[in-house]
Every structure is written in C-alpha cells, then in structure tokens.
Amino acid sequence: xxxSHSTPNAVSSRNRLFCAIITLVVAIGSSCARDTAGxxxxxxxxxxxxxSKVKAAAVERQQQQRTVEAVGSLFALDEVTVSSxxxxxxxxxxxxxxxxxxxxxxxxxxxxxxFELTVEQQRxxxxxxxxxxxxxxxxxxxxxxxxxxxxxxxxxxLLDAEQKYQRAQSLLETGVIPRQQxxxxxxxxxxxxxxxxxxxxQVENLRASMxxxxxxxxxxxxxxxxxxxxxxxxxxxKTREVTVGQYLKVQTPVMAIVNIDPLRARLNVPExxxxxxxxxxxxxxxxxxxxxxxxxxxxxxxxxxxxxxxRTFEIEALVANRSGELKPGSFVKATxxxxxxxxxxxxxxxxxxxxxxxxxVFVIEGQTIKEREVKLGDRIGERVEIIEGLQAxxxxxxxxxxxxxxxxxxxxxxxxxx
Numbered sequence: 001x002x003x004s005h006s007t008p009n010a011v012s013s014r015n016r017l018f019c020a021i022i023t024l025v026v027a028i029g030s031s032c033a034r035d036t037a038g039x040x041x042x043x044x045x046x047x048x049x050x051x052s053k054v055k056a057a058a059v060e061r062q063q064q065q066r067t068v069e070a071v072g073s074l075f076a077l078d079e080v081t082v083s084s085x086x087x088x089x090x091x092x093x094x095x096x097x098x099x100x101x102x103x104x105x106x107x108x109x110x111x112x113x114x115f116e117l118t119v120e121q122q123r124x125x126x127x128x129x130x131x132x133x134x135x136x137x138x139x140x141x142x143x144x145x146x147x148x149x150x151x152x153x154x155x156x157x158l159l160d161a162e163q164k165y166q167r168a169q170s171l172l173e174t175g176v177i178p179r180q181q182x183x184x185x186x187x188x189x190x191x192x193x194x195x196x197x198x199x200x201x202q203v204e205n206l207r208a209s210m211x212x213x214x215x216x217x218x219x220x221x222x223x224x225x226x227x228x229x230x231x232x233x234x235x236x237x238k239t240r241e242v243t244v245g246q247y248l249k250v251q252t253p254v255m256a257i258v259n260i261d262p263l264r265a266r267l268n269v270p271e272x273x274x275x276x277x278x279x280x281x282x283x284x285x286x287x288x289x290x291x292x293x294x295x296x297x298x299x300x301x302x303x304x305x306x307x308x309x310x311r312t313f314e315i316e317a318l319v320a321n322r323s324g325e326l327k328p329g330s331f332v333k334a335t336x337x338x339x340x341x342x343x344x345x346x347x348x349x350x351x352x353x354x355x356x357x358x359x360x361v362f363v364i365e366g367q368t369i370k371e372r373e374v375k376l377g378d379r380i381g382e383r384v385e386i387i388e389g390l391q392a393x394x395x396x397x398x399x400x401x402x403x404x405x406x407x408x409x410x411x412x413x414x415x416x417x418x
Contacts, residue, residue: 051367051410051411051412052399052403052405052409052410052411052412053400053401053411053412053413053414054369054397054405054411054412054413055398055413055414055415056364056395056396056397056398056413057347057348057351057395057396057397057398058393058395058396059346059347059386059390059392059394059395059396060345060383060392061343061344061346062344062346063341063343064341064343064344064378065337065339065340065341066276066338066340067335067336067337067338067378068269068276068277068335068336068338069333069334069335069336070267070268070269070336071267071268071331071333071334072265072266072267072268072314072331072332073265073266073330073331074263074264074265074319074326074327074332075263075264075266075329076235076258076259076260076263076264077259077260077262077318078233078235078258078259079238079256079257079258079259079328080233080256080257081253081254081256082229082231082232082253082254082255082256083250083251084110084226084248084251084252084254085223085226085250085251086110086115086223086248086250087110087248088110088111088114088227088247088248089111089246089247089248090108090109090110090111090242090243090244090245090246090248091110091111091112091244092109092244093107093108093240093244094108094109095237095240095255096237096240097237097238098237099237100234100235100236101231101234101236101257102231102234103232103233104231106230107229107230107231107237107254107255108229108242108254109227110226110228110229110248111227112224115220115223115227118220118223119217119221119224121220122217122220123217125213125216126210126213126214126217129210129213130210132206133149133203133206133207134148134149134150145200145204145207146200148199148206150199150202151196151199151200151203153199154192154195154198154199154200155196155199157192157195157196158189158193158195158196160192161185161189161191161192161193162189162192162193164185164188164189165185165186165188167185168181168185168186169182169185229254231257232257233257233259235260236257236258236259236324237255237257238255238256238258239255239256240254240255241253241254241255260321260324260326260327261320261321261322261324262319262320262321263318263319263321263326263328264316264317264318265283265316265317265319265334266314266315266316267314267315267316267317267332268313268314269312269314269315269336270311270312271306271311271313274306274313275340276336276338277302277315277336277338278299279299279300279301279302280298280299281298281336281338282296282298282336282337283297283298283299283317283319283335284296284334284336285317285319285334286332286333286335287326287330287332287333289330295326296320297318297319297320299317299336300317300318301315301316302315303315344377344385344386345385345390345391345392346384346385346386347361347383347390347396348382348384348396348398349379349382349383350398351396351397351398352374352376352384358373359373359375359376360372360373360374361374361389361390361396362396362397362405362407363390363394363395363396364396364411367410367411368408368409368410368411369397369405369408369409370407370408371406371407372389373389374387374388374389374390375387375388397411400414
C-alpha cells in the first residue's frame with residue numbers, strides 16, 4: 001500500500017485555526033479580569049458604608065429602697081382536731097368537709113338517753129338531801145347550820161334544859177329541892193347539850209353530802225352536754241372522721257376545724273437581711289393560683305434564731321382572707337420593703353445578654369462597641385441593677401431588629417427610647 005502524506009497547505013490551515021482559538025480564549029480571560037477589577041473597589045466601599053444601627057442607653061445612678069424577697073407557705077391561724085369527750089353511739093352528724101361553722105356550733109351528737117337518766121338520778125339524790133336540811137325549791141345553799149330544822153329543835157331543847165338546870169341550882173342552894181332532883185336537871189342539861197352538838201354535826205355532814213351530790217349532778221350535766229360535740233372556734237371543717245351509728249370512745253377524733261381568716265404566712269429570710277425586717281412591716285404575697293395579683297399582710301412575729309442548715313430565719317405575717325380564696329399549704333413568694341436605701345447603678349433590662357454562662361453588655365466607644373462582662377443585681381421595673389462591670393455615664397448599645405452584636409463591630413447610633 002502506498003502511505004498517505006498531508007500536504008503543506010493542509011498543515012498550515014490547521015495551525016492557523018489553533019492560533020485563532022488561543023487568541024479568543026486569551027481575549028475572553030482579559031475581559032473578565034477587567035470586569036472583576038472594575039467591580040471590586042465599589043463593593044468594598046458599599047460594604048464599608050453598612051453599619052449596625054443601635055440605640056444608646058446610659059448607665060444611671062439612682063436611690064433604691066431595698067426589698068427582701070422570701071418564699072414560704074400559708075398556714076391556718078388555728079387548727080384543732082375535735083375529739084369526743086363522751087362515750088356512745090353517734091346519733092347525728094350536722095356538718096361535713098368544707099362547711100363553715102361558728103364558735104359553739106354542734107358538729108355531731110351522741111345518743112343522750114343514758115346520760116339523761118344519770119342526771120335525773122343525781123337530781124333526785126340532791127333533792128332528798130335538801131329536804132333533810134329543810135330547804136325548799138328556790139332556796140339557796142344553807143349558809144348557817146343553826147338555821148337547819150334539826151339544829152333548831154336541838155337548840156330549843158338545850159335552852160329549856162339549861163334554864164331548868166339553872167333554876168334547880170338556885171333551889172338547891174336554898175334547900176328547896178333535894179340533891180337528887182338537881183342531879184336529874186344537870187343530867188338532862190348535859191344530854192341536851194350533847195344532842196345539840198350531834199345535830200350540828202349531822203347537819204354539817206348533810207351539807208357536805210349535798211355539796212358532793214351537787215358536784216356529781218354538775219358532772220352528770222357536763223357529760224350530758226358532752227354528747228353534743230361543738231366547734232371550739234369559728235372556722236371551716238377540714239376533715240370528718242365519723243359517721244352516723246359509729247360507736248365513739250373518749251378522745252376519738254371526730255373532725256378537724258381550721259380558722260383561715262386571717263392566714264399565717266411563714267417565710268424564710270436569708271440571715272444577712274435580718275436588720276432589714278421588723279414587726280409591723282408590710283408584706284406583699286404572690287401565688288401561682290392568682291397570677292398578677294398581690295395579697296398584702298403584715299409581719300407579726302420574727303424567729304430570734306437562725307437555722308444553721310439553711311442560714312435563714314423564719315418570720316410570720318398575717319394575711320386577711322375574708323373570702324376564703326387562699327388555702328393553707330399554698331406556696332407563696334413574698335416581697336418586703338425594708339428601711340435600707342442604697343445608691344445603685346442601673347441599665348435597661350434588655351441591654352444585658354446571657355452569653356456563655358455570664359451576663360454581658362456592649363459598651364459604646366466612639367463608633368465601635370466593646371463586649372464587657374457584668375454582674376447583675378435586683379430587677380427594678382424595666383431596669384436592672386449593675387453590681388460590677390460598669391460605671392456611671394457609660395453608654396450601652398442595644399441592638400435593633402433582633403440583630404446580633406459582636407465585639408469590635410462598628411455601629412451607628414440612632415435616636416429613640418432604648
């Protein structure tokens with residue numbers, strides 16, 4: 001076979017095509033480079049012109065009356081478990097849980113038949129003793145034993161015997177009567193005297209017996225009254241332990257009564273705040289059950305000792321509860337205005353952000369901001385106390401529109417309330 005050979009004209013054409021392609025590629029690259037070089041300075045200038053807009057807030061100094069914040073619970077003013085003082089079967093239960101009761105109101109009743117019979121028996125014994133002393137219905141106690149019928153009769157006999165004895169003695173001295181007749185008069189006088197003394201003693205015994213019988217009757221009446229189990233004070237029924245037909249022993253629990261107006265608020269206060277609280281100081285209480293509502297009370301007692309474990313001491317405040325809406329056992333938060341007034345630094349509460357375990361603010365220095373860590377104190381309305389990290393007069397940046405501030409960022413300060 002005869003090998004094929006390219007002609008010089010064909011090779012030259014291919015070289016010219018290749019050079020044209022290279023030239024076109026270089027031209028396109030140069031054009032792109034010029035376009036890029038022309039646009040970069042403008043973009044940088046635009047980027048440099050964009051700054052974060054912030055509002056400036058001053059660190060202010062103000063006088064602040066210190067408050068004591070404490071937590072605790074509500075307790076009933078009085079609480080008692082009413083027990084039975086008489087033994088017997090329950091005949092009737094008058095109230096139940098949640099009912100309001102007055103002082104002395106009957107809560108439950110025990111069958112009183114046996115106790116009524118005991119009272120009648122003791123009343124009859126007392127009437128018999130009064131009759132023996134000669135006392136009629138309506139008469140009071142016998143104050144003088146000489147007013148008793150037996151003593152009066154014995155006193156009359158003694159007087160008669162004494163008169164006869166005195167006459168016999170006179171007649172004996174004149175010889176009118178014999179000695180034997182005088183001895184008889186003397187014996188009758190001594191017998192009358194002994195009879196009188198015995199009558200007085202018997203009346204004394206009867207009077208003592210009547211007093212004992214009266215005491216027994218009073219005890220029987222008391223036991224009869226005990227069949228009606230009553231509330232010792234006004235309040236509400238907390239628990240009911242008995243039902244009709246149940247047999248009660250003495251001291252069997254019947255009901256628990258609580259007095260919830262006013263309530264006791266027992267609060268735990270840090271020991272360092274001991275000089276800030278005193279009896280009579282107003283207390284504002286808040287409960288989760290009543291959001292946005294405060295209940296006002298006053299400190300009534302302060303515990304003189306500090307709990308060594310919690311380093312707190314207990315105070316007690318009385319809180320009015322006429323409507324009964326507050327419940328014993330509820331958890332409460334308390335705020336107490338103290339007499340202590342401090343000069344403090346404050347900033348708007350939204351100027352501080354919690355970042356990486358610490359509160360931080362951004363202080364304005366010229367056209368930039370610097371991140372600074374601060375220590376916060378009490379919240380005071382829309383402001384918060386600064387304990388460490390800032391000085392009076394410092395300007396704090398507050399971001400607008402939710403933008404995030406960073407250390408060293410250039411900012412533009414705009415007017416308006418932060």
